[in-house]
Amino acid sequence: MTLKVENLVGGYSQVPVLKDIxxxxxxGQLVGLIGLNGAGKSTTIxxxxxLLQPQKGKITIDGVSLKTSPQVYKQKMxxxxxxxxxxxxxxxxxxxxxxMMAYCLETKQAWEKANKLxxxxxxxxxxxxFPANFSKGMKQKVMIVCAFITEASLYIIDEPFLGLDPLATKDLLDLIAQKKTEGxxxxxxxHVLSTAQEYCDSFVMIDQGQLTAKGNLADLRQQFSAPKASLSEIYLELARVGERNA
Known part of the structure; x- marks a missing residue:
């Protein structure tokens, strides 16, 4: 087990954005966090x-929480x-x-990884x-290299395909697949749902701060009574339901 989010309630004020997630x-899993703008994805991350402290609930990585062991928790991610x-x-x-210093990495081994990346x-x-010389896509690649030279148990990746060219997108997906095989x-x-459907093992769908569905594509199809629907079609149905309930 790596990441476990239990009954998370939280947000930016006393009025919670996230409600019991x-x-x-x-x-070895790639899980897609899916939802409309403002659904609560960034708040969850x-x-x-x-960056935010839960009002209620618990978050652990390999059984370690930020509150009990902050340094160990951060180095796992x-x-x-x-x-x-x-x-x-x-x-x-x-x-x-x-x-390398922040994650206490062995320098020679870390540089071997870095040079390959x-x-x-x-x-x-x-x-x-310097960063001023880099395009947005190049800056994104720097963040990717810095993240993947670590020996993290958990990788959190927020909208990674924005600014990446198709070749870099494929390289990132291959890298994620490699990390999955390493455990x-x-x-x-x-929001790139066609890619998410192809590469993700399962999904967590959030709407208005609430968990609306989770599981693999077959699970989502069952929950939405849509046996042949694509992830995009399920997402659009979620959006329509959200608008009707707003």
């Missing part, structure tokens, strides 16, 4: 990574945000070195570049 992301977050005064090489994402000749768990928020 529970789900798991197990070892912010609670998992520790790697996060790729929707909008790249880089230090303008640090080069690409210095970003990698900072990541840099080559995969065509950044190997950019080590001395890592991956939670990915995305």
């Amino acid at each position: 529970s789900f798991e992301v197990k070892q 912010k609670h998992i990574i520790g 790697a996060y790729i945000p929707e909008t790249p977050i880089l230090y303008e005064e640090l080069t690409l090489k210095e970003h990698l070195e900072l990541t 840099l080559k995969t994402f065509r950044l190997e000749n950019k080590l001395d570049w 890592a768990a991956v939670l990915m928020s995305t």
Whole structure:
């Protein structure tokens, strides 16, 4: 078991955005976090990574919570945000070195991983570049490389395909598949539903801060009484239901 979210209630004020959400992301799984804009996906992720504290409920990674063992909890997780977050005064090489120090990685082994990833994402000749020199897609690739040089149990990836070209998207999906075979768990928020349907093992669907469905595609089809529906069709039905209940 890797990520376990139990009866999570939380948000930005005393009025909760998330209302009793529970789900798991197990070892070797890629789980898609699906929902409309404002459904609560980003709020859920912010609670998992520790930017927000739950009002009720519990979040653990490999049985460890942020409250009881903050350093251990954080080192078990790697996060790729929707909008790249880089230090303008640090080069690409210095970003990698900072990541290695933060995760207490063995330097030689970490650089071996980094060099392979840099080559995969065509950044190997950019080590001395500063973020101001990078396009949005290149900044996203830097975040990907920094995350995947770690030995995390859990990878949190928020809308990863924005700004990535098709080749980089395929490289990222291959990398996720590799990490799954190594036993890592991956939670990915995305609106690219065709890709999610093809690559995700299961899904967590959220609407208005509430869990509306979870499971693999067959489970979702059963829950929505749509035996041949695609993930996109199920998503659109969820949107219509949300509008009628608003």
